[in-house]
Amino acid sequence: MQLKDVAVLITGGGSGLGAATARAMAAKGAKIGVIDQNKENAEKVAAEVKGVALHADVTDEEAIKAAIAKAEAAHGIARVLMNCAGIGGSQRIIGKDGTYPLAKFVRIINVNLIGTFNVLRLFAERLATAETIGEERGVVINTASVAAYEGQIGQIAYSASKGGVVGLTLPAARDLASLKIRVNTIAPGLFLTPLLMGLNEEARKSLGAQVPHPARLGDASEYGNLAVHIVENPMLNGETIRLDGAIRMAPR
Numbered sequence: 001m002q003l004k005d006v007a008v009l010i011t012g013g014g015s016g017l018g019a020a021t022a023r024a025m026a027a028k029g030a031k032i033g034v035i036d037q038n039k040e041n042a043e044k045v046a047a048e049v050k051g052v053a054l055h056a057d058v059t060d061e062e063a064i065k066a067a068i069a070k071a072e073a074a075h076g077i078a079r080v081l082m083n084c085a086g087i088g089g090s091q092r093i094i095g096k097d098g099t100y101p102l103a104k105f106v107r108i109i110n111v112n113l114i115g116t117f118n119v120l121r122l123f124a125e126r127l128a129t130a131e132t133i134g135e136e137r138g139v140v141i142n143t144a145s146v147a148a149y150e151g152q153i154g155q156i157a158y159s160a161s162k163g164g165v166v167g168l169t170l171p172a173a174r175d176l177a178s179l180k181i182r183v184n185t186i187a188p189g190l191f192l193t194p195l196l197m198g199l200n201e202e203a204r205k206s207l208g209a210q211v212p213h214p215a216r217l218g219d220a221s222e223y224g225n226l227a228v229h230i231v232e233n234p235m236l237n238g239e240t241i242r243l244d245g246a247i248r249m250a251p252r
Contacts, residue, residue: 001133001231004029007075009068011058011119012085014041016193017143017223021082022049024224025231033071033078035064035085035119051075058085058115064122077130079138080231081123083116086143086161088195090154105157112161116142117168120183128179136180139231142169144187144240150249162187166240173238182237184230189244191218211245218243 008025012018014036022032022045032051036042039055046053052074054067071078089108093100120140127138144165151159165185173183190196190207196217199207208216226243230236 001079001136001139001234002028003080003228003231005031006080006133007031007033007071007078008080008082009033009035009054009071009078009119009123010082010084011035011115012143013082014038014045016084016195017188017191017220018082018084019045020220020224021084021227022051022224024221024228025080025082026051028228030080031075033067033075035067037085058083058119059110061118061122064119068122068126072126077127078123079127079130079133081119081138081140082227083119083140083142085115085119086112088158090158091156092154093156100156105160108157109161109164112158113164113168116165120172124176124179124181127181132180134234136182136234138181140172140176140181140183141227141230142183142185144169144185146187146189146242146244146247146249148187148240149242152249153252169240170238177237182234184236184238185240186223186226186230187240187242187244188223189218189242189247191220191223193220210250211247214245216245218245 008030010018013022013034026049032049034042034046035054037057042053056063056067145162147159148162148166169185
Protein backbone atom coordinates (compact mmCIF):
# COMPACT_ATOMS: atom_id res chain seq x y z
CA MET A 1 0.00 0.00 0.00
CA GLN A 2 1.35 3.39 -0.98
CA LEU A 3 0.87 6.16 1.58
CA LYS A 4 0.04 9.05 -0.72
CA ASP A 5 -3.44 10.39 0.16
CA VAL A 6 -4.02 7.47 2.56
CA ALA A 7 -5.53 8.21 5.98
CA VAL A 8 -3.38 7.10 8.93
CA LEU A 9 -4.13 6.92 12.67
CA ILE A 10 -1.22 7.10 15.11
CA THR A 11 -1.74 6.51 18.83
CA GLY A 12 0.89 8.15 20.99
CA GLY A 13 1.45 10.39 18.00
CA GLY A 14 2.16 13.46 20.10
CA SER A 15 5.74 12.53 20.94
CA GLY A 16 8.63 10.10 20.47
CA LEU A 17 8.21 7.21 18.05
CA GLY A 18 4.64 8.18 17.19
CA ALA A 19 5.55 11.74 16.27
CA ALA A 20 8.49 10.56 14.17
CA THR A 21 6.17 8.16 12.32
CA ALA A 22 3.69 10.97 11.72
CA ARG A 23 6.45 13.00 10.08
CA ALA A 24 7.71 10.07 8.00
CA MET A 25 4.27 9.14 6.71
CA ALA A 26 3.23 12.75 6.11
CA ALA A 27 6.35 13.15 3.98
CA LYS A 28 4.97 10.34 1.82
CA GLY A 29 1.70 12.22 1.37
CA ALA A 30 -0.39 10.48 4.05
CA LYS A 31 -3.19 12.23 5.92
CA ILE A 32 -2.40 11.92 9.61
CA GLY A 33 -4.69 11.60 12.61
CA VAL A 34 -2.65 12.15 15.79
CA ILE A 35 -4.19 10.39 18.80
CA ASP A 36 -2.67 11.27 22.15
CA GLN A 37 -3.74 11.56 25.77
CA ASN A 38 -1.81 14.84 25.89
CA LYS A 39 -3.99 17.28 23.96
CA GLU A 40 -1.28 19.91 23.60
CA ASN A 41 1.21 17.42 22.14
CA ALA A 42 -1.39 16.05 19.73
CA GLU A 43 -2.21 19.54 18.49
CA LYS A 44 1.45 20.46 18.07
CA VAL A 45 2.33 17.42 15.94
CA ALA A 46 -0.93 17.61 13.98
CA ALA A 47 -0.18 21.22 13.08
CA GLU A 48 3.33 20.26 11.97
CA VAL A 49 2.14 17.49 9.63
CA LYS A 50 -1.06 19.29 8.60
CA GLY A 51 -3.15 16.56 10.17
CA VAL A 52 -5.91 16.39 12.75
CA ALA A 53 -5.44 16.23 16.53
CA LEU A 54 -7.44 13.59 18.39
CA HIS A 55 -7.48 13.71 22.19
CA ALA A 56 -8.16 10.22 23.55
CA ASP A 57 -7.00 7.54 25.98
CA VAL A 58 -6.33 4.22 24.21
CA THR A 59 -8.04 2.31 27.03
CA ASP A 60 -11.29 4.27 26.60
CA GLU A 61 -13.56 2.55 24.08
CA GLU A 62 -15.91 5.46 23.50
CA ALA A 63 -13.10 8.01 23.22
CA ILE A 64 -11.32 5.90 20.59
CA LYS A 65 -14.55 5.40 18.63
CA ALA A 66 -15.04 9.16 18.64
CA ALA A 67 -11.44 9.75 17.55
CA ILE A 68 -11.78 7.30 14.65
CA ALA A 69 -15.01 9.00 13.55
CA LYS A 70 -13.48 12.48 13.78
CA ALA A 71 -10.45 11.43 11.75
CA GLU A 72 -12.69 9.81 9.13
CA ALA A 73 -14.76 12.98 8.79
CA ALA A 74 -11.56 14.86 8.01
CA HIS A 75 -9.61 12.34 5.93
CA GLY A 76 -11.84 9.43 4.96
CA ILE A 77 -11.58 5.84 6.28
CA ALA A 78 -8.22 5.20 7.93
CA ARG A 79 -6.22 2.50 6.17
CA VAL A 80 -3.19 2.43 8.46
CA LEU A 81 -3.05 2.18 12.24
CA MET A 82 0.17 2.83 14.15
CA ASN A 83 -0.11 1.75 17.78
CA CYS A 84 2.67 3.74 19.47
CA ALA A 85 1.00 4.72 22.75
CA GLY A 86 2.64 3.24 25.82
CA ILE A 87 3.98 3.86 29.30
CA GLY A 88 6.98 2.62 31.26
CA GLY A 89 7.59 1.88 34.90
CA SER A 90 10.30 0.09 36.86
CA GLN A 91 10.00 -1.71 40.19
CA ARG A 92 11.07 -5.05 41.63
CA ILE A 93 8.44 -7.56 42.70
CA ILE A 94 9.84 -7.34 46.23
CA GLY A 95 11.96 -4.27 46.86
CA LYS A 96 12.95 -1.63 49.38
CA ASP A 97 9.53 -0.03 49.02
CA GLY A 98 7.68 -3.30 49.63
CA THR A 99 5.72 -5.52 47.27
CA TYR A 100 4.94 -4.39 43.73
CA PRO A 101 1.53 -2.63 43.85
CA LEU A 102 -1.07 -4.54 41.86
CA ALA A 103 -2.65 -1.30 40.63
CA LYS A 104 0.63 -0.25 39.02
CA PHE A 105 0.97 -3.60 37.22
CA VAL A 106 -2.63 -3.40 36.00
CA ARG A 107 -2.16 0.17 34.72
CA ILE A 108 0.86 -0.74 32.58
CA ILE A 109 -0.90 -3.82 31.16
CA ASN A 110 -4.04 -1.78 30.48
CA VAL A 111 -2.25 0.92 28.49
CA ASN A 112 0.40 -1.10 26.66
CA LEU A 113 -1.45 -4.33 25.91
CA ILE A 114 -5.19 -3.83 26.33
CA GLY A 115 -4.99 -0.32 24.88
CA THR A 116 -3.19 -1.68 21.82
CA PHE A 117 -5.88 -4.34 21.32
CA ASN A 118 -8.70 -1.88 21.94
CA VAL A 119 -7.61 0.45 19.15
CA LEU A 120 -6.73 -2.45 16.83
CA ARG A 121 -10.18 -4.03 17.12
CA LEU A 122 -12.08 -0.77 16.65
CA PHE A 123 -9.91 0.22 13.68
CA ALA A 124 -10.47 -3.20 12.09
CA GLU A 125 -14.21 -3.06 12.75
CA ARG A 126 -14.53 0.17 10.78
CA LEU A 127 -12.18 -0.95 8.02
CA ALA A 128 -13.82 -4.36 7.50
CA THR A 129 -16.53 -3.03 5.18
CA ALA A 130 -14.33 -0.65 3.18
CA GLU A 131 -13.33 -1.36 -0.40
CA THR A 132 -9.92 -2.87 -0.97
CA ILE A 133 -7.01 -0.87 -2.34
CA GLY A 134 -5.33 -3.29 -4.70
CA GLU A 135 -4.96 -6.55 -2.76
CA GLU A 136 -5.51 -5.22 0.74
CA ARG A 137 -7.74 -3.06 2.92
CA GLY A 138 -5.23 -1.80 5.43
CA VAL A 139 -2.29 -2.29 7.77
CA VAL A 140 -1.81 -2.34 11.54
CA ILE A 141 1.63 -1.80 13.10
CA ASN A 142 1.98 -2.29 16.85
CA THR A 143 4.89 -1.32 19.09
CA ALA A 144 6.50 -3.84 21.40
CA SER A 145 10.06 -3.68 22.79
CA VAL A 146 13.16 -5.83 23.13
CA ALA A 147 12.00 -6.03 26.76
CA ALA A 148 9.43 -8.52 25.49
CA TYR A 149 12.35 -10.93 25.09
CA GLU A 150 15.00 -9.76 27.58
CA GLY A 151 13.16 -7.99 30.35
CA GLN A 152 15.48 -6.42 32.88
CA ILE A 153 15.25 -6.35 36.64
CA GLY A 154 12.32 -4.12 37.55
CA GLN A 155 10.61 -4.46 34.15
CA ILE A 156 8.14 -7.17 35.16
CA ALA A 157 5.00 -5.28 34.09
CA TYR A 158 6.53 -3.54 31.08
CA SER A 159 8.00 -6.80 29.74
CA ALA A 160 4.75 -8.66 30.32
CA SER A 161 2.79 -5.99 28.45
CA LYS A 162 5.17 -5.92 25.49
CA GLY A 163 5.40 -9.71 25.43
CA GLY A 164 1.63 -9.69 25.11
CA VAL A 165 1.85 -7.37 22.10
CA VAL A 166 4.32 -9.74 20.43
CA GLY A 167 2.03 -12.67 21.28
CA LEU A 168 -1.07 -11.14 19.71
CA THR A 169 0.65 -10.19 16.45
CA LEU A 170 0.44 -13.50 14.58
CA PRO A 171 -3.06 -14.49 15.70
CA ALA A 172 -4.31 -10.99 14.88
CA ALA A 173 -2.77 -11.26 11.41
CA ARG A 174 -4.44 -14.64 10.97
CA ASP A 175 -7.78 -13.39 12.28
CA LEU A 176 -7.79 -10.41 9.92
CA ALA A 177 -6.30 -12.11 6.87
CA SER A 178 -9.75 -12.85 5.45
CA LEU A 179 -10.46 -9.12 5.62
CA LYS A 180 -7.16 -8.35 3.84
CA ILE A 181 -5.78 -6.41 6.83
CA ARG A 182 -2.12 -7.02 7.69
CA VAL A 183 -0.76 -6.89 11.27
CA ASN A 184 2.90 -6.46 12.19
CA THR A 185 4.85 -5.28 15.23
CA ILE A 186 8.10 -3.37 15.68
CA ALA A 187 10.17 -4.17 18.78
CA PRO A 188 12.58 -1.27 19.26
CA GLY A 189 15.70 -1.40 21.38
CA LEU A 190 17.25 1.65 23.04
CA PHE A 191 15.83 4.72 21.32
CA LEU A 192 16.14 8.39 22.17
CA THR A 193 12.52 9.00 23.14
CA PRO A 194 10.94 10.96 26.01
CA LEU A 195 11.53 7.91 28.25
CA LEU A 196 15.30 8.43 27.94
CA MET A 197 15.53 12.17 27.29
CA GLY A 198 15.54 12.83 31.03
CA LEU A 199 18.99 11.26 31.28
CA ASN A 200 22.14 13.35 31.07
CA GLU A 201 24.47 13.09 28.07
CA GLU A 202 26.93 10.81 29.85
CA ALA A 203 24.17 8.34 30.72
CA ARG A 204 22.86 8.38 27.15
CA LYS A 205 26.34 7.65 25.78
CA SER A 206 26.74 4.81 28.26
CA LEU A 207 23.47 3.24 27.13
CA GLY A 208 24.33 3.73 23.47
CA ALA A 209 27.68 2.02 23.95
CA GLN A 210 25.81 -1.18 24.89
CA VAL A 211 24.49 -1.48 21.33
CA PRO A 212 26.82 -3.65 19.18
CA HIS A 213 26.37 -1.65 15.98
CA PRO A 214 25.69 1.16 15.52
CA ALA A 215 26.90 1.90 19.07
CA ARG A 216 24.40 4.62 19.86
CA LEU A 217 20.80 5.17 20.82
CA GLY A 218 18.35 4.73 17.98
CA ASP A 219 16.83 7.80 16.39
CA ALA A 220 13.04 7.90 16.29
CA SER A 221 13.17 8.64 12.55
CA GLU A 222 14.63 5.16 12.03
CA TYR A 223 11.51 3.66 13.60
CA GLY A 224 9.35 5.87 11.36
CA ASN A 225 11.25 4.76 8.26
CA LEU A 226 10.69 1.09 9.11
CA ALA A 227 6.98 1.74 9.67
CA VAL A 228 6.76 3.27 6.20
CA HIS A 229 8.46 0.23 4.68
CA ILE A 230 6.11 -2.19 6.45
CA VAL A 231 3.10 -0.37 5.00
CA GLU A 232 4.60 -0.43 1.52
CA ASN A 233 5.70 -4.10 1.56
CA PRO A 234 2.62 -6.34 1.16
CA MET A 235 4.42 -9.58 2.08
CA LEU A 236 5.23 -8.41 5.60
CA ASN A 237 2.48 -9.87 7.74
CA GLY A 238 2.26 -11.51 11.17
CA GLU A 239 5.84 -10.49 11.92
CA THR A 240 7.58 -8.85 14.86
CA ILE A 241 10.72 -7.03 13.73
CA ARG A 242 13.45 -6.18 16.23
CA LEU A 243 14.94 -2.74 15.55
CA ASP A 244 17.80 -2.77 18.01
CA GLY A 245 21.31 -2.76 16.53
CA ALA A 246 21.74 -6.40 17.69
CA ILE A 247 21.50 -5.56 21.39
CA ARG A 248 20.52 -8.26 23.84
CA MET A 249 19.64 -6.72 27.17
CA ALA A 250 21.53 -7.74 30.31
CA PRO A 251 19.64 -8.33 33.59
CA ARG A 252 20.31 -4.71 34.60
